[in-house]
Amino acid sequence: MRNKWGRSALALLLAVTMIGAGCSTDWVHQAREIIAVLMPATTNLVILVATVRGQEISAEDLAVVQNAGAEVRGDLNVIQDLIGAYDSADQKAKPGILTRIQSAIQAAQENLQGLTQGLHIKDRTTQAKVTAVLGILLAEVQSLAAILPVVQRQGTGIGGQGAEARSRGAGVRPKKPLSASAFVKSYNATMRARTGRAELDSVSVGLQLHGTR
Numbered sequence: 406m407r408n409k410w411g412r413s414a415l416a417l418l419l420a421v422t423m424i425g426a427g428c429s430t431d432w433v434h435q436a437r438e439i440i441a442v443l444m445p446a447t448t449n450l451v452i453l454v455a456t457v458r459g460q461e462i463s464a465e466d467l468a469v470v471q472n473a474g475a476e477v478r479g480d481l482n483v484i485q486d487l488i489g490a491y492d493s494a495d496q497k498a499k500p501g502i503l504t505r506i507q508s509a510i511q512a513a514q515e516n517l518q519g520l521t522q523g524l525h526i527k528d529r530t531t532q533a534k535v536t537a538v539l540g541i542l543l544a545e546v547q548s549l550a551a552i553l554p555v556v557q558r559q560g561t562g563i564g565g566q567g568a569e570a571r572s573r574g575a576g577v578r579p580k581k582p583l584s585a586s587a588f589v590k591s592y593n594a595t596m597r598a599r600t601g602r603a604e605l606d607s608v609s610v611g612l613q614l615h616g617t618r
Contacts, residue, residue, distance in 0.1 A: 432552050433492045438585035439549050440485045446592055447477050449612040450538050456608045457531050466525045473519035480513035510550045517543050530600045537595050545588045589614050
């Protein structure tokens with residue numbers, strides 16, 4: 406998990422580069438695409454956990470996971486609505502909306518971590534599969550969060566180039582946040598990965614994301 410938080414920090418630095426290069430007006434479109442794939446991905450994760458219950462996960466733990474999944478989907482709906490509000494708002498209103506978006510993203514992160522707390526799966530292979538999918542979800546939410554501080558600084562007149570220069574001075578090479586299409590590829594590859602358990606593999610292959618960019 407430390408590596409994933411490190412990736413989030415790295416994604417923030419690269420978001421500076423991306424926006425400093427003139428992509429700031431595209432962040433709304435990018436964020437919408439990310440939300441559009443995170444919603445079904447979260448639903449499919451909960452379905453995957455539900456299929457491995459019985460001897461591997463208790464009814465109580467399943468309820469924790471289902472509740473956390475519902476909370477995450479609710480957070481994503483809020484973020485989606487706020488992004489739409491930001492897109493049509495005047496300049497004075499935008500900073501406040503960004504703050505609300507940031508809070509909703511933080512809530513989504515916390516609820517995804519709540520999924521982790523409910524994952525008391527006995528079989529190690531199944532545990533590893535579900536944890537890998539959850540890690541991809543967390544990393545994508547963190548990439549979404551990485552865009553916002555840069556947008557906020559730009560709105561207050563703090564230039565992206567200065568932040569980029571500081572990144573170079575620190576010897577850190579920024580990495581671009583995962584796009585929605587790249588997320589789908591990574592998510593589906595993880596779902597397709599064979600575990601040696603026929604039933605688990607059959608279910609997870611059927612939970613790939615389709616019809617998304």
